[in-house]
Amino acid sequence: MVNLVNIAVNWLLLSALYALVAIGFTLIFGVGGVLNLAHGANITIGAYTAYLLTTSLGASVWVGALGALVVPGLFSLALYQGLVSKVEEHPITVMILTLVTALVVEQVFVVGVGTTPRTVSSLLRGSVTIAGTSVRTNRLLVFVLSWVLIGALFAYITRTRQGKAILATSMSEKGAAIVGIDDGRIFTLTWLIAGMLAGIAGLFLASFTSAQPFIGRSPLLLSFSIVVLGGIGSIRGSVIGAYLVGLLDVVTVSMISTRLSGLLPLVVLVVVLIVRPEGLFGRELVE
């Protein structure tokens, strides 16, 4: 007997996490026009930063969380400034370079920490009961935090001057340049934000399961599907896309087989690309 409440809770929680990853991916693509295949590396770095800070240095979980936000953010920033911005005019080089970078990051952790999965401590211990199903408090907190971050980003993009500049650049680089927006700064900013969001998602993910060098792969693949489904560059689309893709995945995993995890979203990706390449919400950014 499949526990429907369990599935629903899983779906709500995981999808929020996927949305965090996908938003960063779509932000970089929507604003800079770059497919960042190293986006998954931020997840890995976030997970391991938290692990190393809490385990090796004995810091509190919250310091670990701060590290998982800052370190991947800086990595993402450095990747953009050091490598991607130099070849930005060549999207295919960017794809290959970021893909190789993603593999390099994985290998750094394979060599440095090893492939053994590492436990990352939960942000909160204990569990609560929802509709007869026990849910760990940590997962609930992660759900709330994910939505707080998504909401904060949404407010930042639509309300603040800097956020509006990001929006403007994604709509029209020329127009943005005319009103005095420095697109280089905007691109750097989006990479920083994307890195931070994915990094903290890495910590969240690792606290559910464990940290391992390839932890960033499947969320990145899901992000492709989410972003294509939701429409590239659309934050709202990403959130809705994350919930659709999350539903597909959770249902496949709990009703058919865990070994098919991630398969249906990829099939959806291919179908959407062929049938409706503009996605469900077109290519607009947030509204």
Added chain:
Amino acid sequence: MAGDTSEGAGHLLSPTALPRRHQAGLLGLLALAVAPLLVSDIDTLKLTSALFLAVYAMSWDAVSGYTGQISFGHALFFAAGGYTTAILNVHYGVSPVVGIPLGVLVAALAGLAIGVPALRVRGPYLSLITLVAPLIVLQLFVYFSGFTGGEIGLLGVEQFTPDPTANYYIAFGVFLFALAVFLAVTRSDAGSVFTAIREDEDAVVAAGLNPAKFKIFAFVLSAAVGGFAGAVFAHTVAAGALTPSQILALTVSIEVIIAPILGGMGTITGAAVGGLFFWLLRDQLRQMETVIPLLDVAVKQVDLLVFLLITLGFLFFLPEGIVPRLLREARRLGSQPSEATTTDGGRSPLEASLDGFRDQFERLRGGDRK
């Protein structure tokens, strides 16, 4: 390299009359032909694998390097060929003689399956489709592991011969065949159209040609030859056990992108050189005992990391590839100014593909950049 078609067939009879770079190419082939006589059995085995990678790299180059339709999942085609014949052989006892042609057929159909969406989906979106297609297949393979062997591999595939030297010459035959087919096609009128599609698809349409036909042809041809190599691979190097990591995994698809780019994209010969170079470099690193200062580990313990970093360096600092760079240096030192003229305004194939991609991105994004 449109100048290549200008030499008549008669020149082939006297190697001394050939341009220097063709002489170098023939010397290289000669070296490959006699290599097994000079090196140990183990090295022969390694060279055999390197030859297969070179064929895969050429297969990628023929479609992506020439038409600019970048495929991130070429392993799909190799696996289509290899697994078709391997599964038929293991489960139904079909002889490789029948299995290999069927593998080629399935691979060609896979090429068609990817080629048709390529008409509708362009640039980065096409790359995403090609990236994802083999991942879907791989996951299905793992799911139906009873039939496909899963990640452990399909055991008991019939081998043509256990003799390393014989295997090498089989691989060398496939290599020569692929080289000949791809050179013939890319240096023909069809090759010019491929290049034209990469440079400016609208211009091809304006000239009254149908780019769709040529794109599909490129995909099917590339897939069929790649599938042929994969099928032969299953009965030679795979040595009884065909695993996804050999011909289907993401790493394979990435290798066959990196190799031609290292060697020189859109040249076929560059892809062949890149494939050999890539494999041998990787192998060298795997055995290197040299200890890296500061980190205090031997290179062979971190070989993949070192290799990836070297690749990153090559991609960043030598984006045009080894062969075109060598040719340019050679021309600068020597003469042959007539060959320096190109039909594409002097842009390298990589640059042209990149520009095509950029156009696509601009179109996607509303198209007002610059």
